[in-house]
Amino acid sequence: MKSVSARRKGGFIHETGFDMVFDIVIILIAVLLSLLVLYPLIYVVSASFSNPLSITRGEVWLLPKQITLNAYQSIITNQDLLSGFKNTVVIAVLGTLINLVMTTCCAYPLSRKEMFGHNTITVFITFTMFFSAGMIPNYLLIRDLNLLDNTLALILPGSISVYNMLIMRNYFQNSIPEDLFGAAKIDGCNNIQTLVKVVLPLSKSIIAVMVIFYAVGHWNAYFDSLLYMSSKDKFPLQLVLRRLLLESQALQDDTGIGQHMAESSLAFVSIQYAVIVVSSLPVLILYPLLQKYFVQGVMIGAVKG
Amino acid sequence: MTGVKLSNKKLEKENKVHAIKKSIKNNWDLYLLLLLPVTYFLVFKYRPMAGLIIAFKNYKFNLGYWRSPWASAFGFGNFIRFFQNAYFSEIMWNTLSLSLLQLICSFPVPILLAVIMNELRSKSLKKGLQLITYAPHFISTVILVAIMEAMMNPNTGVFNALITACGGEAVYFFGKPEYFRPMYILSGIWQNSGYSSIIYLAALSNIDPQLIESARIDGANRLQIIRSITLPALIPTAVILLIMNSGKVMSVGFEKVYLMQNTMNVRASEVISTYVYKSGIESAQFSYSTAVGLFNSVINIVLLLIVNQVSKKLTETSLW
Numbered sequence: 171m172k173s174v175s176a177r178r179k180g181g182f183i184h185e186t187g188f189d190m191v192f193d194i195v196i197i198l199i200a201v202l203l204s205l206l207v208l209y210p211l212i213y214v215v216s217a218s219f220s221n222p223l224s225i226t227r228g229e230v231w232l233l234p235k236q237i238t239l240n241a242y243q244s245i246i247t248n249q250d251l252l253s254g255f256k257n258t259v260v261i262a263v264l265g266t267l268i269n270l271v272m273t274t275c276c277a278y279p280l281s282r283k284e285m286f287g288h289n290t291i292t293v294f295i296t297f298t299m300f301f302s303a304g305m306i307p308n309y310l311l312i313r314d315l316n317l318l319d320n321t322l323a324l325i326l327p328g329s330i331s332v333y334n335m336l337i338m339r340n341y342f343q344n345s346i347p348e349d350l351f352g353a354a355k356i357d358g359c360n361n362i363q364t365l366v367k368v369v370l371p372l373s374k375s376i377i378a379v380m381v382i383f384y385a386v387g388h389w390n391a392y393f394d395s396l397l398y399m400s401s402k403d404k405f406p407l408q409l410v411l412r413r414l415l416l417e418s419q420a421l422q423d424d425t426g427i428g429q430h431m432a433e434s435s436l437a438f439v440s441i442q443y444a445v446i447v448v449s450s451l452p453v454l455i456l457y458p459l460l461q462k463y464f465v466q467g468v469m470i471g472a473v474k475g
Numbered sequence: 476m477t478g479v480k481l482s483n484k485k486l487e488k489e490n491k492v493h494a495i496k497k498s499i500k501n502n503w504d505l506y507l508l509l510l511l512p513v514t515y516f517l518v519f520k521y522r523p524m525a526g527l528i529i530a531f532k533n534y535k536f537n538l539g540y541w542r543s544p545w546a547s548a549f550g551f552g553n554f555i556r557f558f559q560n561a562y563f564s565e566i567m568w569n570t571l572s573l574s575l576l577q578l579i580c581s582f583p584v585p586i587l588l589a590v591i592m593n594e595l596r597s598k599s600l601k602k603g604l605q606l607i608t609y610a611p612h613f614i615s616t617v618i619l620v621a622i623m624e625a626m627m628n629p630n631t632g633v634f635n636a637l638i639t640a641c642g643g644e645a646v647y648f649f650g651k652p653e654y655f656r657p658m659y660i661l662s663g664i665w666q667n668s669g670y671s672s673i674i675y676l677a678a679l680s681n682i683d684p685q686l687i688e689s690a691r692i693d694g695a696n697r698l699q700i701i702r703s704i705t706l707p708a709l710i711p712t713a714v715i716l717l718i719m720n721s722g723k724v725m726s727v728g729f730e731k732v733y734l735m736q737n738t739m740n741v742r743a744s745e746v747i748s749t750y751v752y753k754s755g756i757e758s759a760q761f762s763y764s765t766a767v768g769l770f771n772s773v774i775n776i777v778l779l780l781i782v783n784q785v786s787k788k789l790t791e792t793s794l795w
Contacts, residue, residue, distance in 0.1 A: 188696050196594045203588070204607045207665065210622055211610070213633060217625075228636025276512035279505035286498040291509065295516055300722060301776050303523030304768035305729075305748070306755040311523045327519050330512060361504045390615030393730050397756060408617045412734070415621045419628075439631050446621055453613050458606060465609075468673040 218242070218443035222436045225443075241444035244437065251445070253403055254410030257321070261406055262388040265325040269384040270377065272329045273338055278365050280335075281342035299332045305397070312398055323398040324391065324406065334383055337471040341376040342369065344470075379467035382460050389453055411449055418442045530554075530766040546762065553766035562745070570746040574727045577660050578720055584668040586709055589675035590701060608669025620734040623662055624649060649735070652743035659735060671716075678712045679705065714792045722779030725771050747771045 212232065217225050221236035229235050245251055276295070280288050302308075308327065317323040346369055354364040370377075392408040399405055405413075418438035499506070525540075531550035532543045546552035557563060588608065595601040611619075626632045627648040635645040648654045682704065690700050729748040736744040747767060755764030779794075787793040 186696060188698075192594075192697050193596065196591060197597075197600065199591055200595055200600060200604050203591070204604055207607050207611060207669070210626065210665075213626065214622055217633075226631045228633065228640060231633055231636070272512055272515060275508045279502075279509045282502065282505060284498060285502045285505050286495045291513070295512075298516060298520040300779060301524075301772060302520065303527055304765065304772055305751050306761055306765040306768055307523035307526035307529075308519075309756060310526055310529075310761065311519070329515050329519070361502060362508065365508075386613055390613075390617075392615065392617050392734075408615055411621070412617050415617075415624070419624055442621065442625055446618055446625070450614055450618050454610065457610060457613055461606060461609065465605075465673055468670075469677045471674075 214443050214446050218440060218447045220440060222439040225439050226436070238440075240437065241440040242448070244441060245444050245448060248414075250402070250405075250410050251407075251414065251448075254405055254407040255449075257404060258389060258407035261321060261324055261391075262385050265328070265388045266381055266384045268325060268329055269331075269334075270380055273331070273335050273380060274365075274370075276330055277335050277338035278342060278369065279361075281339045282361070283343075295335070296332055309397055318398055319400045319404065320398075321404060324394050327394070328387075331384070331387075333471065334380055337467055338376055338380060341373065341470050345376075346372055375463065375466060376470070378460075378463045379470070382464050383467060386453060407449055411445060414445060415442055527765060527769055529762045530769045532762055534762040534765075543762075553763045554770060556763060557767050557770065562750075565742070566745055566747060566750050569743060570725060570727060573656055573659065573732075573746060574724045576656060577663060577727070578724065580660050581664045581668065582713075582717065582720070584664050585671035586675055586706075586713060588668055588672040589679060589709070590705055592672065592676060593679045593705065594697065594701070605669070608672070610669070611666040612670035614666065616728075616730045616734060619662060619666060620731065623658065623735075627658075647739075649737060650739040652740045655735065655740045655743040659731065663731075674716070675709055675712055678709055682708050710790070711792050714786055714790050715794070718779070718782050718786055718792075718794055721782040722775055724778055725774045 213230075216232060216234040217230050218241055219234040219237050219239070220230045221238050222241075224230055224235040279285055280292055280295075282288065312318055312323050312327070317326070350368050350372075351364060354368050359367060390408060391406065392412065395406050395409045399409065418435075418441060529540060529543065530553055531546055532540075533546050533552075534540070534543045538544075548555055560566075592601050592604055595604065614622075627634050629635050629645045629647040629650075634648070639645055646654075648658060686704055687700060690704060695703070725747065727746055727748065729752065732744055732746050733749050733752065736749060748771070751764045751768045751771075754760045754767070783793050783795075
């Protein structure tokens with residue numbers, strides 16, 4: 171805010187022709203960039219509402235042609251997709267809950283500098299950020315724990331993201347006045363009571379940040395389920411999606427262009443777009459509402475700690 | 476003399492022990508809170524590190540981690556087997572070129588984007604640009620690759636419709652190894668540049684407005700201000716991110732490469748992580764694939780340490 175007004179004032183004194191041209195160029199670039207980023211998203215939505223025949227003829231390039239809801243009708247009855255949705259909602263809710271509890275239990279003690287050994291424990295934990303055992307030892311661990319093909323295998327191994335934990339610790343350290351801890355102590359609170367009664371009520375914004383980071387992560391997770399899951403009815407959304415899209419891709423590759431395509435594989439052309447829209451919808455609808463929180467999260471994370 | 480010193484030291488030590496005891500007594504509940512997280516790190520992060528021992532063994536399921544026999548060549552047989560693999564140099568080249576190209580191509584984009592956002596005088600335009608450019612970050616890798624596959628399909632994709640409309644011939648982008656790297660990198664820029672620019676915007680908001688004002692009074696135009704105030708203010712952030720990224724040079728994200736890979740572009744898209752997945756999970760060669768993965772991690776951490784040291788010397792910015 172301040173910098174804008176300062177610049178305006180300066181500009182009032184020194185506004186040159188060059189700066190005016192510069193302004194216009196910047197605006198043009200900004201608009202162009204926005205369009206470039208938006209285009210694929212708009213196209214996908216338009217294609218999902220279009221008649222597949224007009225997609226294959228290349229008539230759809232921005233707005234939907236021959237609007238139809240056929241694609242959506244055929245996917246809401248798809249059992250695999252439905253069960254994928256259900257599984258992912260369960261994983262996201264349960265997983266995020268565990269993430270929140272575990273991350274708080276880790277971040278809060280590490281934020282208290284008077285605790286003996288907090289540095290050593292921090293090093294012990296952040297080390298895992300830079301060095302991990304890798305895919306196969308992790309897989310063997312899940313197998314040894316008898317968690318293969320168990321939904322818990324998609325939740326427990328990622329209970330704490332070190333990066334998120336450090337963001338939360340930084341928040342506890344920098345955004346909660348040190349006096350409050352002293353006051354709570356005088357009132358006879360132990361550390362856990364202080365956490366519950368004083369710290370957490372003041373940490374709603376950081377909790378929101380954590381919920382978003384973790385929940386989006388669960389919603390979009392694919393790799394772990396590829397590694398660990400084998401029963402179809404336990405597959406999360408992304409894995410179901412991948413299999414569905416591979417099927418449709420294979421159908422499109424096998425058959426010829428446009429009119430020569432079989433009716434069923436033609437339908438797949440718009441179905442794949444509808445599937446993309448439906449599965450990213452929850453995240454993209456919530457996204458504008460939540461934007462300020464994750465920007466905040468990145469900013470807190472940027473404070474070196 | 477020495478006696479006094481010694482007793483002083485002893486006293487200090489006693490005081491310290493006393494302070495530690497007091498801290499533990501006062502903060503027992505903090506340790507209680509840490510119990511679960513520390514157990515988590517031990518079980519899910521450190522226990523697999525112990526499992527790395529099978530990289531030096533010929534792991535047999537029925538014998539377990541400890542009783543499985545050691546690998547040949549003093550335990551390094553699995554590593555040697557990887558180095559002698561006919562595809563070793565190709566896999567290494569694919570991994571390195573993909574991640575280095577990605578680092579070089581995508582690193583400057585968020586910086587430029589942040590500068591552009593910062594120069595926009597209209598607040599609503601700035602907000603709009605932020606809202607739009609951050610959005611792709613939240614799309615899953617599966618969806619991203621699905622969008623690419625759909626739009627680039629030789630028969631039904633809009634890109635090829637455009638090419639054929641201009642009189643060209645439809646291209647099967649996913650079927651040609653030479654298109655793999657450009658597609659991978661460009662889609663990455665599309666997806667992540669906006670989100671990565673947030674951190675630079677944060678750095679820009681810390682610039683003292685008076686600095687800019689006095690530059691204006693001295694007659695600097697806006698391009699000159701960008702060059703001599705805005706960009707230098709971004710250097711420390713850029714260096715930190717560069718160090719962080721250099722630690723990942725050998726570990727290009729498995730997911731996206733794997734999802735974009737098919738039998739036709741595998742010559743360009745086989746990287747270490749996809750190779751580990753195939754030889755480990757698909758062919759169950761656990762010891763061999765663990766060795767390949769370990770080789771990868773060790774190079775990563777060595778690179779991170781080197782770049783961190785170099786940057787410490789050159790710019791006094793480092794991770795620790």
